[in-house]
Amino acid sequence: MNRLLAIAAYVGIGFGAGSSTAQVCGWEAVTQTGTPGGPRLNPRVVYDSTASVVILFGGGTTGGYPAGTWAWNGTAWSQIPTTTDPIARNGHAMALRPGDATQTILLYGGERFGSFLSDTWSFDGNDWTHHASAVGPPGHRLADMVFHEALGVFVHFGGGAGPSGNTAFADTYHWDGQFWNAVFAPGPSERMSHMMAYDPIRQEAVLFGGLRPGFGNQSDTWTYDASGWTLKSTSGPPPLRNAAMDFDHSRGTVVLHGGRLNSFAPNNQTWEWNGSTWTLVGELNPIAREFDDMVYDHARGQLLLLGGTVPGLFAMNWSDGPSITPVGGSETADYPCPLTLGISATGSGTLSYQWYKDNVALTDGGAITGAQTPTLTINPTDALTGGGYRCEITDTCTTKSSGTILVNTRCLADVNGNGVADPGDYTAWINAFNNNDSAAEQNCDGTVTPTDFTAWIANFNAGC
Ligand SMILES: [Ca+2]
Ligand SMILES: [Ca+2]
Structure with a gap:
């Protein structure tokens, strides 16, 4: 699923007259x-x-x-x-x-x-x-x-x-x-x-x-x-x-x-x-x-x-560094489907980006792409994808961090939501499919179709 965070927030220029030493570029x-x-x-x-x-x-x-x-x-x-x-x-x-x-x-x-x-x-x-x-x-x-x-x-x-x-x-x-x-x-x-x-x-x-x-x-x-x-x-x-x-x-x-x-x-x-x-x-x-x-x-x-x-x-x-949107939030990774975290920023000159997970800098490779861009993609996700993500943006003035985006995980194969991949998920998938419930979606294409059953088997075999 391609999820761009939609939290409307704005980090303004952070000083006013009468403050102590103001930070400016x-x-x-x-x-x-x-x-x-x-x-x-x-x-x-x-x-x-x-x-x-x-x-x-x-x-x-x-x-x-x-x-x-x-x-x-x-x-x-x-x-x-x-x-x-x-x-x-x-x-x-x-x-x-x-x-x-x-x-x-x-x-x-x-x-x-x-x-x-x-x-x-x-x-x-x-x-x-x-x-x-x-x-x-x-x-x-x-x-x-x-x-x-x-x-x-x-x-x-x-x-x-x-x-x-x-x-x-x-x-x-x-x-x-x-x-x-x-x-x-x-x-x-x-x-x-x-x-x-x-x-x-x-x-x-x-x-x-x-x-x-x-x-x-x-x-x-x-x-x-x-x-x-x-x-x-x-x-x-x-x-x-x-x-x-x-x-x-x-x-x-x-x-x-x-x-x-x-x-x-x-x-x-x-x-x-x-x-x-x-x-x-x-x-x-x-x-x-x-x-x-x-x-x-x-x-x-x-x-x-x-x-x-x-x-x-x-x-x-007079800038005090980049303005970053959003300032934080939370997101759910339905693994193994891809997770995309997007950030936008404005600032002086050319901006550079660095994503962190739990304060460890990420690099491209394996499931990760875009670690030094405004958009971080993890594909495929897994049970270890969860954590706190943030992006540091550097402009000609200074480096600032976005707020932390808390990523939770959910195992797609666990259709009945009991925390494990178990035989009950088979019945749960059939029911979800018959009800056109989004829980039946398993192949990350955003729609519920019969091909999701094959995907569910693969997800089930991969485990939760
Ligand atoms: Ca289950
Ligand atoms: Ca599907």
């Missing part, structure tokens, strides 16, 4: 073609919702400052054929105002060969415009900026400048589309290399950490809305600068990765902010990195990480 390398894939320190990326591409500008390499405005479409990078680009730089502030009619990417400041820039540019998806008369914030490099959807303005905070480059500022500026406006908003201390993201659910900008010259890295979390800055937390990630942070629209949380610790070592942690508390997602080696940037790619539904001290483009995989 982590950052997975994305195959990319095009040139901007190499290491770039302090590049800036934003998501262009009109063209459904990620826009990259700037970043430093050992060879200097790669030029051009680049678009990522999910598989390849291509340079946008602009007529004018801002001069190539790194450590600039860049953010995007979404909306088909209003979309603008705003760029301010940065650094190039030790010079601090204070020019303001906007990009409409096709070309850049230099706002030559705009007088920008005093923090020229390693500031951060978001578009604050609730306030309808770009919000720029902090940054460094000065002769040594290590004079930091605590200034909040709004860009209204034409001018920079200083805002009196007491809040975070002066700093640079901090991280900002906009949280559209809680309608606030989020700021974390950064370097306060003379005081080291900070670990405070602030939010910014119409009432100004609010200190939300002083616990969570360690004191950090140069990390990457953005809002993950698939999770509804702000995600932070990497950065430089006070020890100067790169950080390998990923953290998640739910509006009130930070949760350590995991220490996701081997990509401890700093000077990277992060963006949510709406078209692909992925949080992307790129740039920094490690080459490559990475996407966050």
Whole structure:
């Protein structure tokens, strides 16, 4: 009999906000073609919702400052054929105002060969415009900026400048589309290399950490809305600068990765902010990195990480391993008829399977086929077929086991069900046949016909 288990059950993704260290697959390398894939320190990326591409500008390499405005479409990078680009730089502030009619990417400041820039540019998806008369914030490099959807303005905070480059500022500026406006908003201390993201659910900008010259890295979390800055937390990630942070629209949380610790070592942690508390997602080696940037790619539904001290483009995989159906159950093997146990699973990448009986791994051979596939078949079954069966499924994240499927056995020759093959089974078979009772079925074809009598004799001779 071909029996696929029909227990409707589902193993969901098993963590939620506020839990302890969540198990996730982590950052997975994305195959990319095009040139901007190499290491770039302090590049800036934003998501262009009109063209459904990620826009990259700037970043430093050992060879200097790669030029051009680049678009990522999910598989390849291509340079946008602009007529004018801002001069190539790194450590600039860049953010995007979404909306088909209003979309603008705003760029301010940065650094190039030790010079601090204070020019303001906007990009409409096709070309850049230099706002030559705009007088920008005093923090020229390693500031951060978001578009604050609730306030309808770009919000720029902090940054460094000065002769040594290590004079930091605590200034909040709004860009209204034409001018920079200083805002009196007491809040975070002066700093640079901090991280900002906009949280559209809680309608606030989020700021974390950064370097306060003379005081080291900070670990405070602030939010910014119409009432100004609010200190939300002083616990969570360690004191950090140069990390990457953005809002993950698939999770509804702000995600932070990497950065430089006070020890100067790169950080390998990923953290998640739910509006009130930070949760350590995991220490996701081997990509401890700093000077990277992060963006949510709406078209692909992925949080992307790129740039920094490690080459490559990475996407966050929040999975905690395969989902398996069913989670368990019970089954009866009418021996010697075949038994089929089926399992289905979804997960990341190519799945591999391994069936176990009573926690001993099964291999193909003899009566067993499919021991490393979703479907295990035992043909023929016998009195020893009974036991606890389960299947382990491995995806790119981890290995998980199905629940145990308890297999009981029943001897087909024992038609009268008294536990032994005895002469009474002959009479019982005749009665079952005359009544078209399924107990008369002996040759595993699922129907009761006269040929089942020959099969019953064979089954009887094989014994129970
Ligand atoms: Ca019997
Ligand atoms: Ca039959």
